[in-house]
Amino acid sequence: MALRTEELILNMGPQHPSTHGVLRLIVTLDGENIVDAQPDIGYLHSSVEKMMEARTYLQNIALVDRGMDYLTAMSNEEVWVLAVERLAKIEVPERAKSIRTIMLELQRISSHLIWWGTFGIDLGAFTAFLWAMRERERIMDLFEASTGGRLHHVYFRIGGVNEDLPEGWTDRVAEFCDYFLARLPEYDDLITGNPIFQARTKGVGVLPLSTAIAMGASGPVARASGLSYDVRKAHPYEVYDRVSFDIPVRTAGDCFARYEVRMEEMRQSVRIIRQCLEHLPAGEIRSKVQVALKVPKGEVYARTESPRGDLGIYLVGDGSDKPYRVKIRAPAFSNLYALTEMMKGWKVADVIAILGSIDIVLSDVDR
Amino acid sequence: MSWEIAEKLRARFPEVELFPRPGEGEHHEAPPSPPTPPAPPAPPAPKRPAHEAPPAFLTPGVVVPRERLLEICGVLATDAEFGLRYLSFVSAIDRPEAGQLEVLYHLYSFETKDELALKVRVSREHPSVPSVTSVWDGANWHERETYDLFGIVFDGHPNLRRIMMTDDWIGHPLRKDYVYQDPPWLVEAARQRQRDIEGLGLGERA
Amino acid sequence: MSTDPKAIPRSTVMPLDRALEVIDALPGGGAVLTKVEDVLNWGRAASVWPLTFGLACCAIEMMQFMATRFDADRVGIIPRGTPRQADCIIVAGRATIKIAPIVRRLWEQMPEPKYVVSMGSCATCGGPFYYDNYSILKGIDQVIPVDVYVPGCPPRPEALYEGFLKLQEKIRKEPFLRRRIAAAAQAGS
Ligand code: SF4
Numbered sequence: 001m002a003l004r005t006e007e008l009i010l011n012m013g014p015q016h017p018s019t020h021g022v023l024r025l026i027v028t029l030d031g032e033n034i035v036d037a038q039p040d041i042g043y044l045h046s047s048v049e050k051m052m053e054a055r056t057y058l059q060n061i062a063l064v065d066r067g068m069d070y071l072t073a074m075s076n077e078e079v080w081v082l083a084v085e086r087l088a089k090i091e092v093p094e095r096a097k098s099i100r101t102i103m104l105e106l107q108r109i110s111s112h113l114i115w116w117g118t119f120g121i122d123l124g125a126f127t128a129f130l131w132a133m134r135e136r137e138r139i140m141d142l143f144e145a146s147t148g149g150r151l152h153h154v155y156f157r158i159g160g161v162n163e164d165l166p167e168g169w170t171d172r173v174a175e176f177c178d179y180f181l182a183r184l185p186e187y188d189d190l191i192t193g194n195p196i197f198q199a200r201t202k203g204v205g206v207l208p209l210s211t212a213i214a215m216g217a218s219g220p221v222a223r224a225s226g227l228s229y230d231v232r233k234a235h236p237y238e239v240y241d242r243v244s245f246d247i248p249v250r251t252a253g254d255c256f257a258r259y260e261v262r263m264e265e266m267r268q269s270v271r272i273i274r275q276c277l278e279h280l281p282a283g284e285i286r287s288k289v290q291v292a293l294k295v296p297k298g299e300v301y302a303r304t305e306s307p308r309g310d311l312g313i314y315l316v317g318d319g320s321d322k323p324y325r326v327k328i329r330a331p332a333f334s335n336l337y338a339l340t341e342m343m344k345g346w347k348v349a350d351v352i353a354i355l356g357s358i359d360i361v362l363s364d365v366d367r
Numbered sequence: 368m369s370w371e372i373a374e375k376l377r378a379r380f381p382e383v384e385l386f387p388r389p390g391e392g393e394h395h396e397a398p399p400s401p402p403t404p405p406a407p408p409a410p411p412a413p414k415r416p417a418h419e420a421p422p423a424f425l426t427p428g429v430v431v432p433r434e435r436l437l438e439i440c441g442v443l444a445t446d447a448e449f450g451l452r453y454l455s456f457v458s459a460i461d462r463p464e465a466g467q468l469e470v471l472y473h474l475y476s477f478e479t480k481d482e483l484a485l486k487v488r489v490s491r492e493h494p495s496v497p498s499v500t501s502v503w504d505g506a507n508w509h510e511r512e513t514y515d516l517f518g519i520v521f522d523g524h525p526n527l528r529r530i531m532m533t534d535d536w537i538g539h540p541l542r543k544d545y546v547y548q549d550p551p552w553l554v555e556a557a558r559q560r561q562r563d564i565e566g567l568g569l570g571e572r573a
Numbered sequence: 574m575s576t577d578p579k580a581i582p583r584s585t586v587m588p589l590d591r592a593l594e595v596i597d598a599l600p601g602g603g604a605v606l607t608k609v610e611d612v613l614n615w616g617r618a619a620s621v622w623p624l625t626f627g628l629a630c631c632a633i634e635m636m637q638f639m640a641t642r643f644d645a646d647r648v649g650i651i652p653r654g655t656p657r658q659a660d661c662i663i664v665a666g667r668a669t670i671k672i673a674p675i676v677r678r679l680w681e682q683m684p685e686p687k688y689v690v691s692m693g694s695c696a697t698c699g700g701p702f703y704y705d706n707y708s709i710l711k712g713i714d715q716v717i718p719v720d721v722y723v724p725g726c727p728p729r730p731e732a733l734y735e736g737f738l739k740l741q742e743k744i745r746k747e748p749f750l751r752r753r754i755a756a757a758a759q760a761g762s
Contacts, residue, residue, distance in 0.1 A: 133640035216505030
């Protein structure tokens with residue numbers, strides 16, 4: 001016998017401890033079941049694309065750090081310099097490529113650590129947050145020593161990187177890799193194997209593969225649904241074609257699969273860093289590029305794999321020293337759209353678990 | 368990154384127009400990567416400053432007439448010959464000198480790793496294109512964003528509202544001729560704050 | 574500040590405020606009041622509970638400030654998730670025009686006495702997003718009053734510490750009770 005019930009509309013955010021920034025979710029509930037969940041975004045729209053049109057190619061490096069996904073500043077720098085280098089046909093020295101790869105992977109670890117910590121808080125485990133931040137501080141120290149910044153580095157340059165690595169830095173990174181690998185089993189003990197955690201994530205928020213592709217999901221979210229696609233493998237940039245690493249793929253498509261994919265990615269990142277450290281070539285770190293670089297007319301789409309997925313920039317140059325138009329393809333924007341599909345049919349208590357598992361950064365969604 | 372897919376599309380729909388190919392009249396050597404298809408040997412061009420060179424389109428792409436967009440997209444997404452199942456983004460480029468807006472789509476195929484940019488040219492006054500949400504569900508928010516920032520109307524979109532700016536925002540900010548103005552309520556709020564703190568000493572507050 | 578207790582209508586004044594008023598009028602009472610105030614302020618300064626309102630990049634440094642190594646707990650700073658339990662709001666990051674009314678509303682929902690820490694150049698003045706921009710608020714002080722500005726992009730956790738120490742200094746010096754009397758007097762008249 002079906003009982004007629006009334007629907008309830010629940011508003012979450014923009015100020016909510018678990019929405020990872022200023023996201024507003026409008027959830028329609030039938031009893032405890034979610035009928036519909038509509039994200040309301042734009043609370044952090046910072047007009048980056050407009051501002052980039054008014055800044056030179058070099059100045060924009062500082063802007064993409066802040067305006068795009070702020071957890072992974074160097075991935076943004078990477079996709080920006082990659083687009084400019086392709087259009088202006090600038091070569092990057094080998095050493096710079098290796099350094100960039102190390103930085104990108106360190107950044108990936110630090111970003112995944114934040115996700116791991118906050119996901120822990122979302123599900124009621126505060127210790128996870130403290131542990132993640134502890135490890136992240138070490139990465140911050142490494143960044144500070146080499147780039148000078150903790151969060152916003154402005155380290156990559158068109159045609160290379162800003163400065164060479166300080167003395168002893170590579171040893172410190174190697175030391176960190178050992179330290180970090182030893183921590184990962186502890187994480188598994190604390191969270192992964194935890195029955196409460198498993199009960200709240202296994203089988204929850206399933207995103208089927210076909211839906212994931214149709215909705216434009218990418219990165220760990222798509223890989224957890226069974227899409228074996230990683231830009232680092234499919235269209236290698238920097239030195240990704242010369243290092244060996246695996247792409248973790250799961251087929252379950254639930255929160256736990258997304259969790260597993262990211263945990264495994266951290267291990268793979270350590271693997272990549274170690275290989276880069278081993279084969280770090282000597283030599284130049286930057287090729288000669290004018291400060292007021294004039295980029296030829298043309299259009300190019302550059303893409304990279306940021307910790308959140310397929311991050312791309314469509315750059316339109318008009319021959320002057322400023323870009324004519326920049327379109328940022330933000331992975332979290334599409335991943336968040338897929339959330340509407342993931343939420344349907346789950347209980348209201350699962351909202352936070354599902355939202356935490358797709359790892360959004362509002363600055364990436366809104367730009 | 369091959370132009371084959373664009374040529375295949377032209378073979379099927381002769382009305383599409385390819386982007387100018389790289390390697391035509393360039394003074395630079397083509398980069399080793401991304402590999403470009405062997406271009407017909409061009410006569411050595413005289414050396415010119417970079418910004419005067421003809422535009423180089425490094426991403427394969429086609430310009431599609433507005434009327435055929437939906438049909439072509441349907442073929443691109445479902446036909447096994449193309450298999451472009453993944454829509455990276457929808458956006459636009461403003462070209463005020465031509466009085467046009469270029470709606471830009473970027474498609475990708477996981478099987479062949481081919482990519483294709485798609486452009487539709489519309490007038491700036493009353494821009495509208497058919498919505499591709501029926502082909503790629505993921506276009507939904509991207510089209511809303513393009514509508515919000517450029518004012519392009521996507522016919523047949525299920526929920527075409529502003530997404531980034533507030534609903535009562537005036538104008539479309541990413542257009543080249545947009546001029547920013549503080550919304551009236553903000554001007555009023557800031558003035559009110561000014562009145563509140565008038566006459567207060569250092570360290571005091573209203 | 575009114576010194577005549579009779580000028581305040583009884584019905585609108587809370588008993589505590591009335592008692593304070595009387596003490597202040599006694600010979601030497603002012604000094605006692607000041608001492609009481611010192612004790613109260615000492616307690617208030619040592620337990621500033623901020624509402625965490627992470628808007629953008631600065632929020633990450635704020636998280637770091639509250640987590641391992643920097644550990645804000647040891648100076649009595651415990652983050653709260655709701656404005657009703659908070660003494661102070663950290664506006665960490667750039668605020669858009671779209672979110673400005675919400676910041677204002679959150680601030681209004683906090684009980685008095687309340688303070689505002691503006692963290693980062695963006696919250697202070699628009700920072701790197703000042704020029705050519707159409708959506709960022711150029712300074713959070715256009716909508717709410719700010720007590721402490723912490724500069725930086727992003728400010729290091731140490732800088733936020735400094736900001737909070739400054740806020741505590743400010744709280745310690747505040748004529749808290751006297752202000753309450755004045756407010757009561759104003760409400761009564
Ligand atoms: S001040 Fe800098 S770090 Fe802070 S929100 Fe603004 S851009 Fe981000």
